[in-house]
């Protein structure tokens with residue numbers, strides 16, 4: 001455990017009062033502490049405003065989609081809060097099957113970039129794809145007056161521990177899961193995996209961490225603020241990201257970013273919230289800004305929690321090479337050769353990992 005030990009991470013398996021975490025029941029109590037830290041100090045809390053949520057199917061194609069082998073459904077989800085509302089489209093591609101199918105709920109970049117997702121191949125492997133366009137939910141900038149941000153912050157102002165954009169996008173993923181549960185019996189709502197790339201990989205991790213209905217999460221090149229450890233990290237560090245993208249996080253995160261070694265958390269807190277569910281972390285070997293080694297070591301740091309809960313994770317000393325399949329169990333890691341993007345190979349390896357979890 002040489003490399004990991006040098007990172008001096010805050011412990012996962014010790015309660016705030018110093019008591020060691022030895023059982024699954026102890027972990028539930030520790031998990032609540034960790035959830036509260038990640039929520040308040042990293043992504044931020046949504047103010048408790050009463051919102052109405054509705055979902056409608058606006059288009060259905062049972063005949064032509066994927067040569068008739070899949071159903072295309074377009075939903076529209078609407079959130080209404082004190083007279084204001086915002087809506088987003090949900091694109092669902094569901095392979096025809098005699099039983100409800102598992103699904104990836106992808107927070108994506110929308111429009112033409114959906115074309116990068118191997119939608120037909122995902123269907124052939126037995127998964128539905130539920131895709132959103134993140135900018136329809138709220139803009140990717142410091143404006144907190146429009147879209148979902150405008151509903152949550154009527155005066156556009158946020159407090160220290162209030163939700164940033166990642167938390168708003170993640171909340172929209174959770175509300176989309178509500179709509180899928182209610183409207184699409186062809187999808188097995190107990191087997192929905194939150195997925196995303198880069199800033200939306202961070203978003204997918206937080207969605208699944210904060211909502212245990214998600215079967216698991218697949219983060220791709222999520223890097224700083226996602227699956228990469230901040231302590232001892234390379235590439236983008238909290239000081240960079242909180243300066244370049246302060247709106248993504250709670251304002252408190254920017255304060256912590258000034259002294260990484262003193263942070264009461266590191267990113268293994270975020271990943272640990274997934275345990276013992278299925279979590280697949282994907283990196284790319286030339287994506288140094290997202291720190292592939294920091295992502296691998298973060299998985300290794302979380303492994304004792306998976307083991308405590310009877311699952312397998314990633315051994316820090318396991319030999320690691322590019323595109324080496326099968327590293328890990330319920331918690332798995334894959335490093336693709338190449339740069340920062342979400343490729344077909346990334347999807348294939350993620351599906352390999354979830355196939356095993358679903359078969360169990």
Ligand code: GTR
Nearest residue numbers: 197198199200223224236241
């Ligand atoms: C970068 C940012 C990363 C990553 C990336 C992306 O500029 O520094 O944290 O999120 O954007 O989302 O493509």
